[in-house]
Amino acid sequence: MNHLLNADSGRALASTITHWDYVVFVAYLAVSLAIGMCVAGRQKSLKTFLLAGNQMHWALVAISVLSALFSGISFLGAPSETFNHNLVYLWAVIAYFIATPVTALLFLPFFYRLNFYTAYEYLEHRFNLRLRRLSSATFIFRVCLWLSLAIYAPSLVIAEMSGLPVWMAIAITGVCTTLYTAVGGMKAVIYTDVMQFCVLVAGIVAVLCVAIHKMPGGLGEAWQIAEAGGRTRFINASFSLTERMTLWGALFGGAAAALVQMVTDQVSVQRYLSASSLREGQRALWFKLALTLPLLALFFLTGLVLYAFYQTHPEMAATLTVPDRLLPNFVSRQLASPMPGLLVAAILSATMSTVAAGINSLTTATLMDFLYVRKKDAAPAEDLLRVRTARQWTVFYGIVTAVVALGISRLGTFMEASVKIAGFLGGPLLGIFFLGVLSRRVNGSGALAGAVCGFLAVVGVGFFTHVSFMWYALIGCLPTILVGEMCSLFLPAPTSGQARFSLHGRRNAEETGGNNPASTATEETVLLS
Numbered sequence: 001m002n003h004l005l006n007a008d009s010g011r012a013l014a015s016t017i018t019h020w021d022y023v024v025f026v027a028y029l030a031v032s033l034a035i036g037m038c039v040a041g042r043q044k045s046l047k048t049f050l051l052a053g054n055q056m057h058w059a060l061v062a063i064s065v066l067s068a069l070f071s072g073i074s075f076l077g078a079p080s081e082t083f084n085h086n087l088v089y090l091w092a093v094i095a096y097f098i099a100t101p102v103t104a105l106l107f108l109p110f111f112y113r114l115n116f117y118t119a120y121e122y123l124e125h126r127f128n129l130r131l132r133r134l135s136s137a138t139f140i141f142r143v144c145l146w147l148s149l150a151i152y153a154p155s156l157v158i159a160e161m162s163g164l165p166v167w168m169a170i171a172i173t174g175v176c177t178t179l180y181t182a183v184g185g186m187k188a189v190i191y192t193d194v195m196q197f198c199v200l201v202a203g204i205v206a207v208l209c210v211a212i213h214k215m216p217g218g219l220g221e222a223w224q225i226a227e228a229g230g231r232t233r234f235i236n237a238s239f240s241l242t243e244r245m246t247l248w249g250a251l252f253g254g255a256a257a258a259l260v261q262m263v264t265d266q267v268s269v270q271r272y273l274s275a276s277s278l279r280e281g282q283r284a285l286w287f288k289l290a291l292t293l294p295l296l297a298l299f300f301l302t303g304l305v306l307y308a309f310y311q312t313h314p315e316m317a318a319t320l321t322v323p324d325r326l327l328p329n330f331v332s333r334q335l336a337s338p339m340p341g342l343l344v345a346a347i348l349s350a351t352m353s354t355v356a357a358g359i360n361s362l363t364t365a366t367l368m369d370f371l372y373v374r375k376k377d378a379a380p381a382e383d384l385l386r387v388r389t390a391r392q393w394t395v396f397y398g399i400v401t402a403v404v405a406l407g408i409s410r411l412g413t414f415m416e417a418s419v420k421i422a423g424f425l426g427g428p429l430l431g432i433f434f435l436g437v438l439s440r441r442v443n444g445s446g447a448l449a450g451a452v453c454g455f456l457a458v459v460g461v462g463f464f465t466h467v468s469f470m471w472y473a474l475i476g477c478l479p480t481i482l483v484g485e486m487c488s489l490f491l492p493a494p495t496s497g498q499a500r501f502s503l504h505g506r507r508n509a510e511e512t513g514g515n516n517p518a519s520t521a522t523e524e525t526v527l528l529s
Contacts, residue, residue: 021341025162028199028345029176032352035195036180036188046378046386049185050117050364051274056190058280062287064193065271067200067350068357069261070295072154075200075350078296080326082226082303086233088245092254092470093296099258100289104282106437107263110501112278117368117376119269119433126436126501127444127494129373134448135429136369139266140362142425144397147358148404154351155405157328161344170405173348177355178398182391186274189356196349203346204298207327210335211305215312222308231307242466249470256473260426263433266361306330359397363390424462427476428454434477435484440502442488450484 043049056064081089110122120139124132155169162169180188215222226232236246243249262268262285272281306326310317319329331343367390368376378386428451435442435450442450458476461467467475499505 018337020338024338024341025344028348031195032192033176033180035192036184039184039187043185043387045383046390049387049390052186052190054274054276056274058275058283059287060190060194061271061275061284062291063197064190065268066288066291067193067197067353068267070350071150071354072347072351073150075347076153076157076327078299079303079306082231082300083307083326085245086231087300088233088236088247089250090234090300091247091250093293095251095254096258096289096292098255099262100285102259103262104285107433108272108281109278110437111269111273112281116273118266118365119264120369123432123436126498127447131444131448133369135432136365138425138429140365143358143362144401144404147355147401150351150354151401151405154347157325157347158344161328161332161340167406170402173351174398174402177352178359178395181356181360182394186360189360192356193353196353199349200346203342204302206339206342207331208298208302208305211302211309214309214334222305225308225311226304229307229311231304241468241471244468245470249468253470253474256427256430256477260430260473264426264429266365267357270361270364355401359394359401362397363393366393424458424472427458427473428480431477431480434481437503439485440499440504441493442484443491443494445491446484446488449487450480453483454480
């Protein structure tokens with residue numbers, strides 16, 4: 001990690017920053033805080049604070065989810081992926097065409113119909129309270145690690161570009177994000193996510209346009225150079241599990257990783273639940289899918305153009321000592337003020353949206369899965385006290401993630417690290433959700449046994465083999481499902497009340513006209529038929 005904090009490198013980048021860049025940077029922070037302050041007085045209930053009162057428009061929800069999941073890690077890592085490798089990773093983006101309908105049609109109806117706050121409430125209804133709390137605790141641990149990495153990685157770049165110490169960059173990111181999240185709740189998070197998404201897109205479009213302009217032959221020449229260097233390769237049909245990136249690993253492993261995000265991750269689920277209805281939540285999912293591919297294509301194309309630029313300027317390529325510092329290196333050395341300031345704001349946008357979403361969801365999981373499990377509703381006076389408690393937990397998690405970020409070390413490149421964290425802990429959790437929805441025979445003990453085996457399998461593969469990180473989520477998920485099913489054959493069957501929360505039980509209730517709380521809605525039931 002020391003080479004990332006090289007003082008000379010930091011001063012070299014910081015020397016290109018002018019006062020106009022700082023103006024852009026500070027203005028962005030001011031607007032983010034102002035949005036939180038504007039909605040602060042409207043947080044009169046816990047549901048408003050955590051779920052925005054279930055009143056958010058589906059388009060805002062979609063942008064918020066995408067902005068939350070497209071972290072500073074992705075902002076820095078996506079162009080570096082094509083710069084250093086090729087376009088095979090695009091299959092992981094295409095995998096969202098598998099994950100989105102599965103989430104929208106299979107899982108989302110179960111989350112909506114019982115007025116859930118968290119995804120893990122479903123696991124209590126389908127299995128038991130122990131599995132709900134264990135899954136929620138796993139989420140909390142995983143997301144604390146993920147958020148710390150999400151703060152740490154971009155803060156290195158912000159520090160190098162601005163000349164600030166790394167600890168100060170982490171502190172600025174953590175304090176500002178925690179402040180508007182604690183004050184404004186979910187509404188502030190979603191509104192700032194939308195603003196931050198616009199800044200993020202503006203930043204990468206500006207970099208791409210300038211990079212193309214600096215190529216004498218424009219985009220055509222850049223593509224030819226990238227093609228000659230093997231960077232436009234889109235298909236690697238190798239069946240080897242040890243190759244870093246193959247079509248199969250990116251597509252199927254990527255689909256599992258996407259489902260981990262969309263089904264088991266409270267960061268995503270909480271935003272879908274802030275929409276007014278199941279249909280609105282599903283619209284948000286489809287709209288997010290429509291935005292994801294062009295957004296990632298922009299970043300990958302930027303990586304290709306920058307590859308061509310540095311191939312034609314080999315003397316400048318010597319300054320590229322760290323893979324994930326491609327964008328800031330180019331902007332700081334090749335673009336005039338206030339473009340470096342815009343890039344810092346864009347990186348900060350991606351980071352703050354992720355951190356805000358994360359600490360808001362950590363607070364929700366803590367309150368609803370541990371503190372208020374049996375008393376979701378409260379009188380107005382008590383509800384105001386709960387809002388105060390939620391704000392305190394928001395501040396607590398903001399401090400925790402910032403402190404861990406100060407001591408975190410690299411786990412490979414930033415994009416690989418985020419996938420590894422999701423795969424190790426998210427894969428088994430995804431398996432539990434699949435068992436709950438698809439199997440009427442599995443009980444809580446069987447699902448737990450399966451999850452333990454899934455976790456041991458992915459840890460063993462991760463530490464003792466050279467299998468690509470792209471397979472981790474799938475490797476964690478499949479043993480969970482298989483072992484969970486097998487163990488449940490020798491254990492008592494779930495009660496009829498628990499079985500109703502499987503897909504089979506839900507359909508039986510619809511056919512018999514029974515009063516199944518998992519299928520009480522009217523117009524949307526056709527979506528699962």
